[in-house]
Amino acid sequence: MDPRPRVRRAWPIVTSAGQRAVIIGGGIAGLASAALLARNGYDVDLLEQQETLGGRAGSWAQDGFRFDTGPSWYLMPEVFDHFFRLLGTTARAELDLETLDPAYRVFFEGFDEPMDIRADLAHNVASFEAIEPGAGAGLRAYLASARDTHDVATRRFLYSSFQSLVPLLRRDVLARAGRLLTLLGTPLETFVAKSFTDHRLRQILGYAAVFLGSSPDRAPSMYHLMSHLDLADGVSYPHGGFTRLIEVIATLAEKEGARLHTNVVVTAISTTTPHRGRARATGVRYQASDGSERTIAADVVIGAADLHHTETDLLPLSLQTYPQRWWDRRESGPGAVLVYLGVRGELPELAHHSLFFTRDWTGNFDDIFGDNPRVPDPASCYVCRPSATDTTVAPPGMENLFVLIPVPPDPSIGGGGMSGGGDPTVERIADAAIDQVATWSGITDLQERIVLRRTVGPADFVADLNAWSGGALGPAHTWRQSAFLRGRNASRKVDGLYYAGSSTIPGIGLPMCLISAEILLKRLRGDRSTEPLPEPA
Incomplete structure (x- = not known):
């Protein structure tokens, strides 16, 4: 089976020549948005408050050591492949990827020997079977379900802005409606426990919730799809670390014409005078590296920084779609x-x-x-x-x-x-x-x-x-904070203000942030489909 997202190849490229876009935040979502918008004709400026780009996916070096300061798992390679192809290149051309074997090692309290999850599915099936008779076949069935759920999510949910639910009423979704609702309503922990008894196996399969900023008893079992990513698809590493990934995306953004600025702090989103509760974004005010206060005009403003900060610190209360009382819940x-x-x-x-x-x-x-x-x-x-x-x-x-x-x-x-x-x-x-x-x-x-x-x-x-709140990842993926129940990617009160990144749809993680940039572009195009964008020939 082709692991790449299914894409529409007949949809025309739409450009926006003359439209100016300002992006707040130079993490992976901001950089990906800058690259995609610049390629589609926008005149793009990205403003990052830190000295270096990357946000959570940053880098720190001292005494000959260099550390990735955040993300360290390269999962969902098909998402990276698709993103790079949208920019006319490939992950293989841009990154030196190595498949890890073992993919990871697990140490369990009270057990002397760790367990290795390997790059070979047959090995993992045998390891499960050695711990619990019948768990090998159970793992194959579990991963088949995970793959099917992953494929449906990719076609119908991950790349959707949820502006309309009509595109979701497709045969493949309707045929699975009962099962999908059950997966949304059942905690991952409960779902795993139906097939596995040994607590070590349950922990390996339940740990997927942590990648989503949640816990096995709080994340919907819809997210058992994550297990296919490491247990069957394998885990890779880009040589040079995730710093290299950020460098590549930043270089591609600049190649498309985006201007990337560091050491500049956005202090407010500029808008027109509100009329009947709505306004229009006209740019941003920011503090330059020399301490001076400046403004930059824009037709479109994208908040790719933390959404709570963007809403509660950069907008007046009257124009906040997500005020503090929303975050309190x-x-x-x-x-x-x-x-x-x-x-x-x-x-x-x-x-x-x-x-x-x-x-x-x-x-x-x-x-x-x-x-x-x-x-x-x-x-x-x-x-x-x-x-x-x-x-x-x-x-x-x-x-x-x-x-x-x-x-x-x-x-x-x-x-x-x-x-x-x-x-x-x-x-x-x-x-x-x-x-x-x-x-x-x-x-x-x-x-x-x-x-x-x-x-x-x-x-x-x-x-x-x-x-x-000092969170390391963003809003947790609970059932109330997943899919169309997560924060949307456009302001309800300020026209021309959009969002990208882990705070909004589709969620937490580097692949999700890349997808959020693509959903942003689709929204600007008026594309309400659920599929990934067409790739250049």
Whole structure:
């Protein structure tokens, strides 16, 4: 089966010569929007407040180490392939991709041996069967369902602006209506438990919810489609890291004529005087790198920064589609403490991606998302060791580790710092995670081998990214915050104001942000279809 999204190839290219667009935010959604709009005839300026582009997908380097500061999983390759083809190139031409094997390694509390998820499906089926008789066949059935759900979602939901529900009334959707409604109404945790008994297998399949900023008991089982991405399709890595991905998209945007500006802080979205509750966007006001206040006119303004910030800080209350009272009824994805470590010597005990799952899985998520949030202890965590694959991210004889510990989205947890100099709570969380990784993986001298350490906490996400509630990802994918129930990608009160990125449709993650840029272009074209845009010949 061709893994690429089905695209319409007869739809004509529509250009907008003379239309000026200003994009707020230079993360992947903003850069992708700049590239697509510039290719379609818009005169594009992108404004980014930080010194470098990338947003959450940033980069930090010191003492010969280079760290991706955010996303580290290359999933849904068909989305990247389709995006690059829209720009007249391919992922293969732009990126040096390597398939990881193992795709990732999982350490379970109370078990001496980790479990490897491999690039080979047959191996994964055998691994499931070895743990639980019958689970191998159960995995094949589960992944067949995941593939079917993925294909329907790609054709009918992921690329839709949901301006009209009529395009959703297609035979393939109607034939699955009962099943799709069941998947939306059933938690992922419950869905997984119907087919698997061993808690380790349930954790591997339930972890997909974390990629969506949610938990297995809160995410709809519609998202079991995520399991096909790693267990069957495999996991890749772009050499040079995700910094390289950002560089490539930025270069393509500039090649199309977009102007990318850094060190500029947008302070307000300019509008006409409201009439009967509506206004029109006319540009933005911003503070230049020299401190001067300036304005830039535009026919279209795209908020590709955090949607909460765009709405509540850059617009007056009377023109906010999503005021603070709307956010007060929404659920953030998790916060995170990030730890960047330079380590002396090799660490073969860890794969490129390693997951550390505590036995009290439910308690962990309740600590983060429950009514009385607190930092889990012990906490499940994720470790990326890109130096296992990429020699450019660490000096010879050294290893690069990125540790992510999910915590409540609470800025009061504090911010990080260098060499243990962050806020005390953040540093305690980091110390506990390092000790846990060392103990579970058998790297008993890990602490002593650390030569470089930097931490980041929820307060840093607010300061650096204007992240709502200090969340690391964006609004969680619960049933009330998925598909057409998620924030829409256009203002209801300001004509000419649109949105892209993880806060809006279709959701969290690098592939979703690329799709959000494409949905934006479709909306500007008046295209209400659900399919991906046609690709150039």
